[in-house]
Amino acid sequence: xxxxxxxxxxxxxxxxxxxxxxxxxxxxxxxxxxxxxxxxxxxxxxxxxxxxxxxxxxxxxxxxxxxxxxxxxxxxxxxxxxxxxxxxxxxxxxxxxxxxx
Amino acid sequence: xxxxxxxxxxxxxxxxxxxxxxxxxxxxxxxxxxxxxxxxxxxxxxxxxxxxxxxxxxxxxxxxxxxxxxxxxxxxxxxxxxxxxxxxxxxxxxxxxxxxxxxxxxxxxxxxxxxxxxxxxxxxxxxxxxxxxxxxxxxxxxxxxxxxxxxxxxxxxxxxxxxxxxxxxxxxxxxxxxxxxxxxxxxxxxxxxxxxxxxxxxxxxxxxxxxxxxxxxxxxxxxxxxxxxxxxxxxxxxxxxxxxxxxxxxxxxxxxxxxxxxxxxxxxxxxxxxxxxxxxxxxxxxxxxxxxxxxxxxxxxxxxxxxxxxxxxxxxxxxxxxxxxxxxxxxxxxxxxxxxxxxxxxxxxxxxxxxxxxxxxxxxxxxxxxxxxxxxxxxxxxxxxxxxxxxxxxxxxxxxxxxxxxxxxxxxxxxxxxxxxxxxxxxxxxxxxxxxxxxxxxxxxxxxxxxxxxxxxxxxxxxxxxxxxxxxxxxxxxxxxxxxxxxxxxxxxxxxxxxxxxxxxxxxxxxxxxxxxxxxxxxxxxxxxxxxxxxxxxxxxxxxxxxxxxxxxxxxxxxxxxxxxxxxxxxxxxxxxxxxxxxxxxxxxxxxxxxxxxxxxxxxxxxxxxxxxxxxxxxxxxxxxxxxxxxxxxxxx
Numbered sequence: 001x002x003x004x005x006x007x008x009x010x011x012x013x014x015x016x017x018x019x020x021x022x023x024x025x026x027x028x029x030x031x032x033x034x035x036x037x038x039x040x041x042x043x044x045x046x047x048x049x050x051x052x053x054x055x056x057x058x059x060x061x062x063x064x065x066x067x068x069x070x071x072x073x074x075x076x077x078x079x080x081x082x083x084x085x086x087x088x089x090x091x092x093x094x095x096x097x098x099x100x101x
Numbered sequence: 102x103x104x105x106x107x108x109x110x111x112x113x114x115x116x117x118x119x120x121x122x123x124x125x126x127x128x129x130x131x132x133x134x135x136x137x138x139x140x141x142x143x144x145x146x147x148x149x150x151x152x153x154x155x156x157x158x159x160x161x162x163x164x165x166x167x168x169x170x171x172x173x174x175x176x177x178x179x180x181x182x183x184x185x186x187x188x189x190x191x192x193x194x195x196x197x198x199x200x201x202x203x204x205x206x207x208x209x210x211x212x213x214x215x216x217x218x219x220x221x222x223x224x225x226x227x228x229x230x231x232x233x234x235x236x237x238x239x240x241x242x243x244x245x246x247x248x249x250x251x252x253x254x255x256x257x258x259x260x261x262x263x264x265x266x267x268x269x270x271x272x273x274x275x276x277x278x279x280x281x282x283x284x285x286x287x288x289x290x291x292x293x294x295x296x297x298x299x300x301x302x303x304x305x306x307x308x309x310x311x312x313x314x315x316x317x318x319x320x321x322x323x324x325x326x327x328x329x330x331x332x333x334x335x336x337x338x339x340x341x342x343x344x345x346x347x348x349x350x351x352x353x354x355x356x357x358x359x360x361x362x363x364x365x366x367x368x369x370x371x372x373x374x375x376x377x378x379x380x381x382x383x384x385x386x387x388x389x390x391x392x393x394x395x396x397x398x399x400x401x402x403x404x405x406x407x408x409x410x411x412x413x414x415x416x417x418x419x420x421x422x423x424x425x426x427x428x429x430x431x432x433x434x435x436x437x438x439x440x441x442x443x444x445x446x447x448x449x450x451x452x453x454x455x456x457x458x459x460x461x462x463x464x465x466x467x468x469x470x471x472x473x474x475x476x477x478x479x480x481x482x483x484x485x486x487x488x489x490x491x492x493x494x495x496x497x498x499x500x501x502x503x504x505x506x507x508x509x510x511x512x513x514x515x516x517x518x519x520x521x522x523x524x525x526x527x528x529x530x531x532x533x534x535x536x537x538x539x540x541x542x543x544x545x546x547x548x549x550x551x552x553x554x555x556x557x558x559x560x561x562x563x564x565x566x567x568x569x570x571x572x573x574x575x576x577x578x579x580x581x582x583x584x585x586x587x588x589x590x591x592x593x594x595x596x597x598x599x600x601x602x603x604x605x606x607x608x609x610x611x612x613x614x615x616x617x618x619x620x621x622x623x624x625x626x627x628x629x630x631x632x633x634x635x636x637x638x639x640x641x642x643x644x645x646x647x648x649x650x651x652x653x654x655x656x657x658x659x660x661x662x663x664x665x666x667x668x669x670x671x672x673x674x675x676x677x678x679x680x681x682x683x684x685x686x687x688x689x690x691x692x693x694x695x696x697x698x699x700x701x702x703x704x705x706x707x708x709x710x711x712x713x714x715x716x717x718x719x720x721x722x723x724x725x726x727x728x729x730x731x732x733x734x735x736x737x738x
Contacts, residue, residue, distance in 0.1 A: 022718045031714065093714040 007048035014041030028084060028091040032077040039070045102153035103161040105146050106180045106233055109190055112143045113226035117219050124215035133205035136218035140201045140225060144194035150187050158184060158603040162235050162304070169238075173299055181235040181303060185604040188438065188597075189232035189370055192445045196362045197225050199575035203453050204354040206571030207460065217257065217352065224250035228363055232370060237291045237301040240371075244287065244335065247364045252277040254355035255348045272347035279344035283334015287371075290327035293320065307377045316381050325378050325385030328371060329392065336368025337419050338396045338426055343662055345419055349411040353456030356411060361418045361452050362445040369422070369441050372429040376605060380432065389430025394530045394537075397423030399659065401540035405547065405647075406655025409478050410455050413548050417504065418448055420537055427534065428519040431526055434605040435590065435598040436518035442597070443503065443511035443586045450500040450579035457493040457568040457576065458486060458552060465489075465564035475561065480548060485557040489565045492573045494553050496580035501549050503583040505542040505625045508618070511586030517618050518590070524617050538621050542628030550636040 014037055021034025043063045050059010085091055116139030124132050154160060160183030169176040180186075201221060208217050227246025234240040256273030260266045291301060297313060297320055298306045314321045332338065337345035348360045359365070372379060372389065379386050397420045404416035421444050428437035463477040475482065487494045503510035506517070516538060523531035557563035567573070590597035592613035635646040645652060654660070709720075 019718075019722060023715050023722075026715075096712070096714070 004048055004052060007044055007051075011041045011045035011048065014038065014044060026092050026094055028081045028093055029078075031093060032074065032081065035077070036070070036074055039066070039073075043067060043070075102149060103157075103182045104163055105149055106163050106182050107165060109143050109146045109150075109194070109233065110180075110226050110229050112139050112146070113222045113229065115139065116222035117226065120215055120219045120222070124219065129209070129214050130205055132215040133201070133208070133218050136222050137198060137201040137205065139222060140194060140198040143225065143229065144191070144198050147187060147190040147194050150182055151191060154182065154184060154187055158600075160184065160187075160603070164235075174295070174301075176236055176238050176301060178239070179235040179302075180233040182233070183604045184600050184602075185370075185373060185438070186233050188442070188601065189366075190229060192366075192442050193225065193228050193232065193363045196445050196449050196579070197221075197228075197358060199578055200354050200358040200362070200449060200453065203357075203456075203572050203575040204352075206569045207354050207453075207456055208352065209569075209571075211352075213257070217254075217355075220250055220253050220257070221355070221358065224254070224359060224364070228367070231367055235303055237294065237303070237306070241284075241287060241291065244331075244367065245284065247359070247367065248277065248280045248284065248335070251280070251348065251359050251364060254359060255351040257351055257355065269350040272344075272350040276344040276348050279341045280334045283331045283341055286327045286330025286334065290324050290331065293324045293327065297324070303374070307375065310377045310381060314381050317383060318381065321378060321381035322384050325375075325382045326388060328375055328378070329385060329389055332368030332371055332389075332426065333392060334368075335371075336365050336422050336426060338368070338392050338423060339399065342396060342400065342419050343665060346412050346415040346658075349409070349415050353411065353452060353459065356415075357449045357452035357456070360415070362449040365418065365422055366425070366441045366445070369425045369429055369437055372426065373434045373438060373605060376429070376432070376434055379430070386430055386432070390427050390527055390530055393423045393425070393427030393430055394527075394533045395423070396420065397427060397537040398533045398540075399423075401537040401544065403655055403658045404544040405540060406652055406658075407544075408480050408645075408656075409476075410458060410480050410483075410548065410552065411452070411478055413480075413544060414448070414451055414455060417451075417541065417544065420541065421448065421504075423537070424516065424519050424534060427530060428522065431522050431530075433519065433522040435595070435601050436515070436522055438601060439590045439597050440512075440515035440519055442589060443515040443583070446511060446579055446586050447500040447503040447583040450496060450576060450583055451504065453572070453576055453579070454493050454497040454500060457490065457572050458483065458497075458565075460568050460572070461486065461490050461493070461565035462561050464566050466559075466561035468561075468564040468566075475559075477561070480551040482559045483552045483557070483562045483565075484555045485553070485562060486565055487553040489557075489562075490567045492567060492576065496573075496576040497549065497553065499580040499583050501545045503586070504545050505628065506538055506621055507625055508622060509587060511583050511589075513618075513622070514587035514590060514592070517621060518592075520621055521614050521617050524614065535621060535624060539624040539628050542625035543632050546629045546632030547636050550632060554637060 018034045018036075018038025018041060021037065022031060025031050025034060043066055046063045046066065047059050050056050050062070053059075081091060084096065088095065116136050119135060119139075120132050160181065162179055162181050164177050164179035167175070167177050201218070204217065204221065208214050211217065224247060227243045227250060229243070231240055231243025231247060234243060252273045255276050256270040258266060259270040259273070261269060294306050295301055298309055300306060310321070333341045345360055345365065349356055351360070379389065400416045400419035400423060404413050404420065407413045407416060421440070425437045425440050425444070428434075428440060459477050462483060466475055466477060499510070503512040506512045520531060520534055520538070523534055557565070588596075645656075657663075
C-alpha cells in the first residue's frame with residue numbers, strides 16, 4: 001500500500017463520513033461540520049492528485065486556496081446558524097422546511 | 102362659391118359639438134334653437150350652392166385633401182357639387198330645419214331633450230356627407246352614419262317602463278341588423294367596383310363604366326345587383342323592408358326626418374347616382390323595377406289593415422319608396438327624384454301632423470284622467486279631432502290629398518310622371534303601381550276618417566287639444582309646399598328635369614298623358630268614396646267594417662315578420678346556441694383541460710419538494726451519481 005493509496009482511501013473515507021453526516025444529521029451545526037469534513041476530503045484528494053500527476057506545486061496551491069475559501073464558507077454557515085437559532089429558536093433543519101416571505 | 106360645400110357638413114358637426122359641450126349647462130329650448138339655427142345655416146349654404154349652380158350648371162368637385170393612400174387605392178375628402186347633390190341637400194336641410202323646429206315643441210319636457218338634438222344634427226351631417234361625397238367610400242361613411250343615427254333615434258326611449266323600452270330597443274336593433282345586410286351588399290359592390298375600375302371615385306367609375314363594360318356584362322349585373330341589395334336595406338324595399346314599420350318606436354320627429362323624408366331616400370339617390378351602371382345591365386334594371394313595384398303594392402295593401410296611426414304612415418312610406426325605386430329602375434331619374442322631393446314634403450308633414458295628433462290625444466287622456474291602458478297612437482281611440490285640432494286637421498288634409506295624388510297637389514304630378522313612364526315601357530308595372538295608388542287613396546282616406554271625422558270615441562279624443570306654435574308653424578309651411586310642390590316639375594315645363602339633366606343626362610321628358618292622369622285621379626276619388634262608404638257613415642269600433650280573412654292577412658302584415666322569424670331568426674338563434682355550446686365544450690374545454698392537466702402535474706411534482714435539507718442533499722448526491730454513471734458508461738462505449 002503506497003502512500004498514494006492511503007491518501008486516496010483517506011479522501012474517500014472523509015467524503016463518505018461527510019456525506020453521511022449531511023444526509024443523516026439534523027442539527028445545523030453538525031451539518032456544517034459534516035460539510036467541512038467533506039471539504040477536507042477534497043483537499044486531501046487535491047494534494048494527492050497533484051502528487052500523482054507530477055504537478056505538486058499546483059496541487060498544493062489549489063489546496064491552500066481551497067482552505068481559505070472553505071474557511072469563509074464555514075464562517076458564513078456558522079453566522080447563518082446563529083441567525084436561525086435566533087429566529088426559530090431551534091437548530092433542527094427539519095423544522096426549517098416552511099417557506100416564509 | 103362651390104368651395105362652400107364643406108360648410109354644409111361642417112355646420113351640423115359644429116352643432117353636435119356645441120350641444121355636446123354646453124348642452125348640459127343651458128336650458129331646454131336653447132339647445133333646440135341652436136340646433137335649428139345650425140340646420141338653417143346649412144340650408145342657407147345649400148341655397149348659395151344652388152345660386153352658383155344656376156350660372157354654372159356643370160358643378161364642381163371640391164377636394165379637402167387626401168384621406169387614404171394605399172397602393173392603388175386613393176381616397177380623398179372630396180365633395181361633389183352638381184345638380185343632383187344640391188337638390189338632395191336642399192331637401193335634407195330644408196325639411197330637416199322644419200323638423201328641428203317642430204321637435205322643439207314635440208320634445209318639450211323630455212329628460213333627454215339636448216341629446217335628441219345632438220342626434221338630429223349628427224344625422225344631418227351624415228346625410229349631407231352621403232349626398233355630397235365624391236367617392237363611394239365617403240358616401241359609405243355617410244351611409245353608415247345615417248344608419249347609426251337611425252339606430253340611436255329608434256331606440257331613443259329605451260328606458261320606458263312596462264316593457265315598452267325593451268320593445269323600442271329591439272326595434273332599433275332590428276333596424277340596424279336589417280341595414281347591415283344591405284350595407285354588406287354595398288360594401289361588396291364597392292369591392293367589385295374597385296376590382297374592375299381600380300378606383301372608387303365617381304368620376305372614374307361612372308366615367309369609365311361604358312367603355313370598360315359592355316351592355317349586359319355579367320360584372321355590370323353583379324355590381325348593380327349588389328348595389329340594389331344596399332338600396333333595399335336603406336330604402337326599406339322587399340326583402341329588407343321589415344325594419345321600417347318597427348322604426349316607428351322612435352320619437353315622431355325622428356320618424357319624419359329619418360324614416361320618411363330623408364334617410365330612406367338614400368337608396369333612390371344611390372341608384373340615380375350610379376344610373377350608368379344600372380343602364381348597362383337590363384337584368385338589374387328589371388330587378389329594380391320588380392322590387393320597387395312589388396314593394397309599392399305589398400306595402401300599400403298592408404297599410405290598409407293597420408290601426409296604429411304611425412304604422413299606416415310607415416307602410417305608406419315603404420310603398421311610396423317603392424314608387425321611387427321603380428321609377429329610377431326604369432331610368433326615369435327625374436320622375437323618381439321629383440317624387441322623392443314631393444314625398445319628403447307631404448310625408449314629413451303627415452308624420453309631424455300625426456305626432457301632433459298623438460300629442461293632443463295623449464294630453465286629452467291626461468285631462469280625462471282615467472288610469473286604464475291606453476295607446477295614444479291607436480286610431481280606434483280617436484275620431485272627431487277635426488274641430489279639436491283645426492290646424493293639424495287642415496294641414497293633414499293637404500298632406501293626405503297630396504299623397505293620394507289628387508290634382509293639383511304635389512303628389513299628383515310626381516306620381517303621375519312615374520305612372521306615365523311605367524305606362525309607356527312596363528305595362529305590368531303600370532297596372533301594379535296604379536293599383537297601389539288606388540290603395541294609397543283608400544288607406545289615407547280611412548285614416549283621415551278614423552282620426553278626424555265622426556265623434557270622439559274616447560274621453561281622450563274628446564278632450565284633445567291643439568299643439569303649440571313650434572309644432573304648427575312647420576306644419577303650415579310643409580302644407581304649403583305639399584300643395585304647390587308640383588310646380589317644381591310641371592308637365593311641359595320640366596324645371597326639375599332640365600335641372601337634373603346636367604347630372605343624370607336623361608333627355609327624356611314625358612309628355613303629359615291625360616288618360617294616365619285621368620285614370621289615377623278617378624281611382625283616387627274611387628278610393629276616397631269607398632273609404633267614406635265603409636268608415637265615414639257610421640262610427641268605427643273594435644270591429645273593422647272590412648273584417649274578414651283578407652283583412653286579417655293585411656292586419657297581420659301578410660305574416661312577413663312571422664315568416665322571417667321562421668326562416669331567418671329561429672335557425673340563426675339555433676345556430677348561435679350550437680356555436681355557444683361548441684365554444685363552451687370544445688374551445689374553452691380544451692383550454693380548461695390543459696390547465697387542469699398542468700395543475701395535476703404541479704400537484705404531483707410538489708411531493709418531491711419537502712423543504713428538508715437532508716432530502717435536498719440526497720437529491721444532489723443522487724443526481725451526481727447519475728451524471729457519473731452516464732460519464733463512465735459513455736467512456737466505456
